[in-house]
Amino acid sequence: MPDRNALLFSRHIESRRHDTDHILSELGYDALLIHSGRPEMRLFDDHHPPFRANAPFVAWVPQPFAVDSLLEIRVGQTPRLWFCQPDDYWHVPPAAPADWWGGEFDLHIVRSAEEWHARFSEHRSLAVIGHERDLAALVENADLNPPALIQRLDEVRTRKTAWERECISEANRIAAGAHRAAARAFESGASELEIHLAYLAAAGQDQDHMPYNNIVCLNEHAAVLHYQHRSPTRPEQLKSFLIDAGADCHGYAADITRTWTAPEGSDFDDLIEAMDHVQQRLCNRMRAGQSYVDLHREAHLGVAGVLEHAGLVRMSPDAMVETGVSSHFLPHGLGHFLGIQVHDVAGKLSPDGTPLPPPEAYPALRLTRTLEAGNVVTVEPGLYFIPMLLDRLRESAHAEHIDWQGIDALIPFGGIRIEDDVLVTEGDPVNFTRRFLDD
Numbered sequence: 001m002p003d004r005n006a007l008l009f010s011r012h013i014e015s016r017r018h019d020t021d022h023i024l025s026e027l028g029y030d031a032l033l034i035h036s037g038r039p040e041m042r043l044f045d046d047h048h049p050p051f052r053a054n055a056p057f058v059a060w061v062p063q064p065f066a067v068d069s070l071l072e073i074r075v076g077q078t079p080r081l082w083f084c085q086p087d088d089y090w091h092v093p094p095a096a097p098a099d100w101w102g103g104e105f106d107l108h109i110v111r112s113a114e115e116w117h118a119r120f121s122e123h124r125s126l127a128v129i130g131h132e133r134d135l136a137a138l139v140e141n142a143d144l145n146p147p148a149l150i151q152r153l154d155e156v157r158t159r160k161t162a163w164e165r166e167c168i169s170e171a172n173r174i175a176a177g178a179h180r181a182a183a184r185a186f187e188s189g190a191s192e193l194e195i196h197l198a199y200l201a202a203a204g205q206d207q208d209h210m211p212y213n214n215i216v217c218l219n220e221h222a223a224v225l226h227y228q229h230r231s232p233t234r235p236e237q238l239k240s241f242l243i244d245a246g247a248d249c250h251g252y253a254a255d256i257t258r259t260w261t262a263p264e265g266s267d268f269d270d271l272i273e274a275m276d277h278v279q280q281r282l283c284n285r286m287r288a289g290q291s292y293v294d295l296h297r298e299a300h301l302g303v304a305g306v307l308e309h310a311g312l313v314r315m316s317p318d319a320m321v322e323t324g325v326s327s328h329f330l331p332h333g334l335g336h337f338l339g340i341q342v343h344d345v346a347g348k349l350s351p352d353g354t355p356l357p358p359p360e361a362y363p364a365l366r367l368t369r370t371l372e373a374g375n376v377v378t379v380e381p382g383l384y385f386i387p388m389l390l391d392r393l394r395e396s397a398h399a400e401h402i403d404w405q406g407i408d409a410l411i412p413f414g415g416i417r418i419e420d421d422v423l424v425t426e427g428d429p430v431n432f433t434r435r436f437l438d439d
């Protein structure tokens with residue numbers, strides 16, 4: 001694996017250099033500095049939330065937790081990395097760069113940001129990416145986060161290199177094992193907190209290393225899309241379990257959701273199975289040239305079909321989608337780009353940077369582009385019983401078409417989401433998640 005890593009990473013940097021040299025030349029910049037970032041303290045405090053390096057830095061340097069390092073890119077030259085290893089007995093400094101990735105850079109080890117700060121005071125045609133608060137005088141004679149440059153660099157990140165695909169696949173492998181452990185913990189009657197801890201232990205990653213806060217829901221909590229707590233209390237009756245949790249590999253994310261029920265064989269179990277079919281059909285539709293907005297509409301039709309088949313809504317799927325009834329059960333988007341950021345960049349811009357806002361009916365849709373080979377997307381249709389949205393439906397003109405008794409019986413189960421990470425190609429899509437997690 002180290003040799004393979006070295007080869008893939010070397011090609012990744014070659015590709016980044018090629019694209020970035022081209023972009024810098026076109027925009028008239030001699031050099032680009034990308035800061036890894038610095039933790040920001042809480043107000044009036046000397047503690048900070050968990051730190052993660054700026055994504056444009058991680059797009060080059062596989063060190064998602066590096067503080068105060070700086071990447072210096074000059075057209076036609078080996079990129080220089082000012083890698084910060086502070087003299088610090090309060091914390092463990094980052095390990096020295098390993099050969100497989102460090103070899104791609106002109107490496108300069110520094111002990112503090114001051115060492116690289118002083119070097120760029122008199123520079124012309126300099127672009128800098130980072131937070132102004134971290135960079136002080138460095139940005140006085142430079143363009144800070146110029147939008148045209150950011151858009152062009154973001155666009156490059158929408159088509160994953162072989163290295164990036166490998167990282168996302170490996171993150172899926174790690175997360176898949178942890179999802180299995182979480183399902184076992186649920187079966188044994190564990191609380192949300194216990195399931196969360198079982199997940200982290202199986203992943204071998206602490207929450208601070210996860211790409212996002214694990215969403216661990218028992219029963220009606222599954223109706224809260226980004227449920228943020230993990231109750232230590234075991235519910236008296238276990239009905240359902242939804243877990244949306246990922247893993248990290250060299251700064252790249254997995255983003256996976258599974259829904260389970262106990263006992264099996266209930267109406268809710270049938271809904272999970274039906275949603276799994278809808279989800280797998282959609283995964284298979286992730287192909288170059290497809291409009292993701294159209295796929296989102298197909299997801300609504302699929303969920304509407306499940307509701308009709310279960311007898312919960314007495315309307316045709318077309319009518320449910322047309323009238324917005326399906327949005328009461330699926331209030332989020334089909335998915336999003338995935339990469340260094342869980343909701344990765346440029347999902348709502350065309351390749352030339354023109355905004356592509358979501359349709360009015362689907363304001364939460366995070367990806368509105370036509371798919372291209374190399375995109376990695378999530379596919380995460382859901383079907384929820386959210387009291388707030390059901391109340392609105394109850395008051396609407398469509399209420400008479402709903403089997404309210406059936407719906408009310410499902411509210412304690414919360415909802416269903418099934419989410420995989422899929423690579424778009426010119427041919428068949430590659431489902432990174434089901435490679436490792438075949439339920």
Ligand code: GLY
Nearest residue numbers: 212244255380419
């Ligand atoms: N885990 C957040 C999401 O699925 O978008």
Ligand code: MN
Nearest residue numbers: 255378380419
């Ligand atoms: Mn997602």
Ligand code: MN
Nearest residue numbers: 244255256419
């Ligand atoms: Mn997710």
